[in-house]
Amino acid sequence: MSRTYKATGINLKTQAFGEADRLVTILTREFGLIRAIAPGARKHKSSLGGRSGMFVVNELLIAQGRSLDKITQAQTIKTYPGLGKDLGKLAASQYLAEIVLCQALSEQPQEELYELLNEHLGRLEAIPTTQVKSIFAHLAHAVFHLLANSGLTPQVQVCCLTQSPLIPDFLDPNPQVGFSVSAGGTVSLQALERLRKEGEKGRGGEWERGGQGEDTSVRGWRSEERVRGQGGLLGDKETRRQGDKENNSFSPPISPSPPLPISPSSPGYETIVHRQEIPVLSSRLNATELAMLQQLSQPEIMPIDAANDGWLSVEQILRLYAQYHLGRPIRSAALIDSYFAANYDATV
Numbered sequence: 001m002s003r004t005y006k007a008t009g010i011n012l013k014t015q016a017f018g019e020a021d022r023l024v025t026i027l028t029r030e031f032g033l034i035r036a037i038a039p040g041a042r043k044h045k046s047s048l049g050g051r052s053g054m055f056v057v058n059e060l061l062i063a064q065g066r067s068l069d070k071i072t073q074a075q076t077i078k079t080y081p082g083l084g085k086d087l088g089k090l091a092a093s094q095y096l097a098e099i100v101l102c103q104a105l106s107e108q109p110q111e112e113l114y115e116l117l118n119e120h121l122g123r124l125e126a127i128p129t130t131q132v133k134s135i136f137a138h139l140a141h142a143v144f145h146l147l148a149n150s151g152l153t154p155q156v157q158v159c160c161l162t163q164s165p166l167i168p169d170f171l172d173p174n175p176q177v178g179f180s181v182s183a184g185g186t187v188s189l190q191a192l193e194r195l196r197k198e199g200e201k202g203r204g205g206e207w208e209r210g211g212q213g214e215d216t217s218v219r220g221w222r223s224e225e226r227v228r229g230q231g232g233l234l235g236d237k238e239t240r241r242q243g244d245k246e247n248n249s250f251s252p253p254i255s256p257s258p259p260l261p262i263s264p265s266s267p268g269y270e271t272i273v274h275r276q277e278i279p280v281l282s283s284r285l286n287a288t289e290l291a292m293l294q295q296l297s298q299p300e301i302m303p304i305d306a307a308n309d310g311w312l313s314v315e316q317i318l319r320l321y322a323q324y325h326l327g328r329p330i331r332s333a334a335l336i337d338s339y340f341a342a343n344y345d346a347t348v
Contacts, residue, residue: 003064004072007031010057010118012097016042022052024071025101026060029114033104036062036069048074055080055093055121078118082125087339088132089124092139094332096120099143102326103150116149132340136311137292137304139336143318144296152325154318155185156293160279162191168287168294175284179293179317181324183279186290195278282320289313 009028017023022041026034038052051058051074061073083093100117104110120142127134147153158165160183169176178187285293289310295302296314304311323329 005031005062005064007034007060007062008057008077009034009060010114011052011054012101014052014054020046022048023068024052027100027104027110027114027117028060029111030109031106032108032110033101033106034062034069036060036071037065038071038074051076055083055097057118080121080125083121086129088135088336089127091332091335091339092124092135093121095139095330095336096142096146098330098332099146099322099326102328103146113146113149116145120145131304133309133311134304135336136315136340137301140292140311140315140318141296141301143315143322147318147322147325148297152322153297154179154321156290156296158186159188159191160185161187161195164188164191166290166294168291170287170291172287175286177290178281178284179321180279181282181321186285186293187279187281189284192278192281283313283317285313285317286310293317 007026007028007030009026011024012027013025015023017037020040020042022038024036024038024041026036028034038048040046041048041052043049048071050056052071056076057078058074058076060071060075063070063072080093083089096117100113104113120138123138123142124135127138144153156166159177160180166177166186166188176189178189178192179185180187288308292302292310292314319330319333
């Protein structure tokens with residue numbers, strides 16, 4: 001960058017700085033995430049006051065500084081006034097901003113992320129005031145797209161254990177699949193039950209020492225070091241070298257051979273038992289919730305039934321998944337939970 005540069009960006013975070021300034025974290029199309037000072041923005045008649053507010057999109061002229069850049073000019077090109085008029089929409093927007101702040105890179109173009117965020121903020125703003133629960137549907141849609149944009153798409157079309165397609169059965173009112181954050185997506189409950197019934201002991205990568213009475217279906221592999229001193233086929237390399245010296249003869253180097261399978265009854269061996277780990281379920285989904293989750297990859301959201309609470313469950317699933325991969329809690333989610341619990345008797 002030169003000493004001054006132009007950028008188009010949306011304000012994602014603001015905080016007081018000094019006596020009258022404001023520190024703004026901005027997602028820009030051209031340079032990714034930047035932090036810049038809006039000088040005098042907290043003064044009553046400052047031209048940067050409104051332009052440094054949350055979710056305001058500006059064309060900026062920025063001067064580079066030693067530690068922090070400074071906004072010298074700002075021209076607003078878009079705002080989302082509807083977000084600030086509804087606490088639920090505002091909380092959902094802050095929720096998305098938290099995710100973007102974790103995903104966005106600095107000093108690199110972030111045009112796709114910039115456009116994606118603005119698209120979903122516009123959809124949140126356009127939700128009619130009578131369709132409050134639609135906020136959860138649009139929030140889940142946006143979170144799924146943000147995760148997909150960063151390469152963290154949860155697997156929702158097939159079972160993570162068997163890779164078999166998962167098709168919602170709307171005639172069955174009971175939960176049909178589970179969602180495992182650690183496994184990366186949906187899990188067939190039938191497949192999970194089969195895995196549990198196999199009676200696997202321990203976890204993946206467990207070390208077990210072989211000996212009498214071990215399951216003969218478990219095979220160990222003997223390495224050259226384990227063969228040493230036990231009269232194996234190759235013998236002890238050190239002993240062989242000593243014999244060569246005594247006989248003044250030269251033996252060509254022994255080429256390494258593949259490890260030899262041995263019986264579990266052989267003494268002094270170790271077996272690495274690789275077991276498929278049983279995934280821990282975060283939640284269980286019925287057919288409707290599974291269908292909701294599966295359609296989130298589409299550009300447009302499915303028709304929303306305002307009386308259906310399934311979107312609350314779907315949002316909860318994606319929240320846990322996002323927090324797991326981001327490595328931090330989404331603080332704005334608590335505001336959404338308390339707001340809907342208090343105002344709309346929503347169970348979240």
